[in-house]
Amino acid sequence: MVLKMSDFKTDVFADWCPGCGDFGIMTALQMALAELGLEPHQVVIVSGIGCSGKEAHNVKAYGVHTLHGRTLPFALGIKVANPELEVLAIGGDGDGLGIGAGHFVNAGRRNLDITYIIHNNGVYGLTKGQASPTLRLGLQTKSLPKPNINEAVNPIGLALMAGYTFVARSYAYDVRHLKETIKQAVRHKGTAFIDCLQPCPTYNNINTKDWYSGEDRKDPQTGKPRSRLYKLEETGYDPVVHDLNEDFQKKVAAMDKAREWGDRIPIGVFYKNEFEPSFEERVTQRIPFYRSNPPAKQKISDENDVSTADLEEFFAELKTS
Amino acid sequence: MVRDGINWMAGGPQGSGVDSAANIFGRACGYGGLYVFGRREYHSNIKGLHSYFHLRISKHEVSANIDDVDLLAAFDAETVVRHISEVVPEGGIIVDKDQMDTKVFNIATLPPEFKDELRKFMDQKGLGDSLTDFLNDARKAGVHVFQVPYMELLKQVGAKLGIEKMSKITRMINVLTIGVSFALLDYDENLVEKAIKTTFSDKPTIADMNIVAVREAYNYAKQTFKDAFPHKLEKIGTSEQRLFVSGNQAAAMGKVLGGCRVQTYYPITPAADESEYLEAHEILKTKAGDGAIVVIQTEDEIAAINSVSGAALAGARAATSTSGPGFSLMVEGLSWAGNCEVPAVITYYQRGAPATGLPTRHAQGDLQFVIHAGHGEFARIVLASGDIKECFYDAANAFNYAERYQVPVIHLLDKAMANSSQTYPVFDAGNFKIQRGDILDETKLQDQEYKRFRFTETGISPRVFLGTKNGVHWYTGDEHNEVGHISEEPFNRMKMVEKRIKKLELIDKEVPIEEKVNFFGDKNSKNIVVSWGSPKGAIIEALNRLSTEGFSLGFIQIRMLHPLPKDYLANTLKAAQKVIDVENNYFGQLGQIIKEKTGIPMNFHILKYTGRPTTTTEIYEALKRILLDQAPERQVLTYGS
DSSP: OOOOGGGGBOSSOOOOOTTOHHHHHHHHHHHHHHHTTOOGGGEEEEEOSSGGGGHHHHBSSEEEEOOTTOHHHHHHHHHHHOTTSEEEEEEEHHIIIIITHHHHHHHHHHOOSOEEEEEEOSEETTTTOEEOTTSOTTOOOTTOSSOOOSOOOOHHHHHHHHTOSEEEEEETTOHHHHHHHHHHHHHSSSOEEEEEEOOOTTTOSSSOHHHHHTTTSBOTTTOOBOOSEEEGGGTTOOOBOOSGGGHHHHHHHHHHHHTOOSSOEEEEEEEEOOOSOOHHHHHHHHSTTTTTSOGGGOOOBOTTOBBOBOOHHHHHHHBOO | OOOSEEEEEEEEETTSSHHHHHHHHHHHHHHTTOEEEEEEEOOSOSSSSEEEEEEEEESSOOOSOOSOEEEEEESSHHHHHHHGGGEEEEEEEEEEGGGTTOBGGGOTTSOHHHHHHHHHHHHHHTOOSBHHHHHHHHHHTTOEEEEEOHHHHHHHHHHHHTOOOGGGTGGGHHHHHHHHHHHHHTOOHHHHHHHHHHHTTTOHHHHHHHHHHHHHHHHHHHHHHTTOOOOOOOOOOOOOOEEEEEHHHHHHHHHHHTTEEEEEEOOOTTTHHHHHHHHHTOEEEETTEEEEOEEEEOSSHHHHHHHHHHHHHTTOEEEEEEEHHHHHHHHHHHHHHHHTTOOOEEEEEEOBOSTTOBTTSOOOOOHHHHHHOSSSOOOOEEEEOSSHHHHHHHHHHHHHHHHHHTOOEEEEEEHHHHTEEEEEEOOOOTTOBOOOOSBOOGGGSTTSOOOTTOOOSSSOOOBOOTTOTTOOOEEESSOBOTTSOBOOOHHHHHHHHHHHHTHHHHHHHHSOHHHHEEEEEOTTOSEEEEEOSTTHHHHHHHHHHHHHTTOOOEEEEESEEESOOHHHHHHHHTTOSEEEEEESSSSOHHHHHHHHHHOOOOSEEEEEOSSSOOOHHHHHHHHHHHHTTOOOSEEEEOOOO
């Protein structure tokens, strides 16, 4: 059965502000799932808290709208219990890089086969616009009483150093680019991270849609805006680790790209490495039948509801007579 | 105090093999058909600070310590100083001959507040400050002192093994004391060797070395001390299959019996041993072929609880294991599980608190916390095991409760059970029933619109696991409608709150009282003890002793603390004249809860919060004072180093 994007829509009213980047991300997500040939029941969207957290309710797939910062732990449990599921974790920048930063870093160590999309708008929208971990030092967005006193974290750089094996950036208003990035991320074996730039029309009056598209810096000759975003894939940049020996150089190149911001902001895939075994592969090395008989599918009782556990080996070790 | 066996204690610096000594000793006794109860005490420290194991050996099943030490195996001087007053007259102390001149205040590991107490003790008794002075004083009380030249014996062992470097064999001081102990007790040496082989079954060379050392010490003691020690230990034949098992191990095996397939944890004492034990046994033999439990060490306890919820939603039985500080971090996740009706199981090993508290010591201070933890109001179940065997069955049952009622279950254990080991007839695991509650699979979902949180009479809505075809639904920590989408409508809100909470009434009604309480002693007694958790063993034994002295007592051990079996308690306690609350905390938290739910106040409290578990001796004496009308309302116990 070939599904359409509309098969992944729900009738839940999307209550984001007009012009919110979340609409773009929701659409890209629905399109990507359809184009990947997935069915709603095969997919679990795990979301955090904030405007982006609600997105799980707007996608017709299993939705687990969790706690602030805890998308990745929930996703871990779901995926480990049933690795057949296509698990996508989504959350805000405060969710993933502030309160959930510990999980963000440790997810890189595991390389579970999931996708993680951060909605990066520089502010905590739902609590009325406080500075998020990705807002740059000295910036004073609309509702900040004083300029931001902290420097920003670099999500791409942090993901690279934490060990993510697929690191990309996309843009909420380039739905096509985002959709394709999500598709690549889902197809990637291992944890795939997408830093999705997402203007908040209500609280971030600095990194606006117009700012990204360069409305403030029109070409004097053509009068056309010069976008601040450019696509890595159009520059000949190759993010793929083809050989483990070039991993270090690829990471260095990606870090170099991750530093770019301001008038030239790269989007696209920064780094991709499929040599690193996924968490599922590591578990399979220890439990050979893990994928064919994962935790959620094991038969724990017989037809009479009696536990299938056989504790003889446990007892044998402890026997004193 | 009447005794029917031997109380043996081994003590020494952490890292010197106190644990393995106790294990070998306990096993050797087990092989001889004897029952063993052993409690392990240790500092939050890797090497050097004092640790000890207090073993009670009996012909009958034993599940608590008494205050006495019949034979003290001291690896070092500190052990003598700390435990000398516990050794009974006619008891014995095995001590290093080379340590006799040690000045007690020169023992670097003794903390200043202990030295202050020691000084008072010495002044009172007019004691000198060398170990010899201490031991001479003990001799006056009839204690036998067995001076053993540890280093000399080790040198001989080294010569036999062809090892010259003493640092390679000093670790075997522990087995030397075992050899001496069993020689003094005139116990079968072969059983000791068998115990060593089992203890070091994966390290045969180490096993062989230890056997040589044990023999050397055994022979030395036989020749030197002959029949000097009056206590003997006799093996008795048994055909019964028995286990020597700790609380950590019992809980882990109970989880396997209950079908747990995902266990998460963040390292914390005294819980982590359970998870590591499970990981070591991750491939499970089952009657349905391949089985395995995936054990995940998460980055923190927040991840641990929320991964459990995720795994449970996907259809695996899942649990996490932690202690107080870890559970504190889990509380928001617990609230989510309550809101989303997730069958998450939390095995909670209590330890001394608040804050880091006493990381390696015992307490029962978290009852009120776990009953109330989490913002908002929701249903949960709180279970508390009273002994190691109950740890096993409760750990399995926790999953049944969790899934039948779709609530988080907190299974309370404590450090005293976690790190004690006891001999039991092999647990009966043959007929344990798995009750998964109402679950819909693909075949049952074709013609209906599935609503995860459908309003029902009982409050329980059938579950569908993530990934099931035709069953797409949503979970949210927000208030939600029947489908699982966010809803802030007041009417829906009211119904959802009621749906979640009325499950408590169902639990109260459905779970049989035998699963919620145990009653011991005289049903018609006017003197009723109430308690929960690890004091159980000491209370039962004290009760039996008092009953042989003609006193009448009943004991209610509460195993389901939430929802509290309040009607049962009200009925059972209403005619009592003396209601006696026994707990290892300051406030008497169970007593508070019983009073809150039934209106019945506690007439007496026997409490302990030193970080050490309650012994039979203490409980016996405290209860007797109450029965003789000589007790204050509140007695606070203090035994144990």
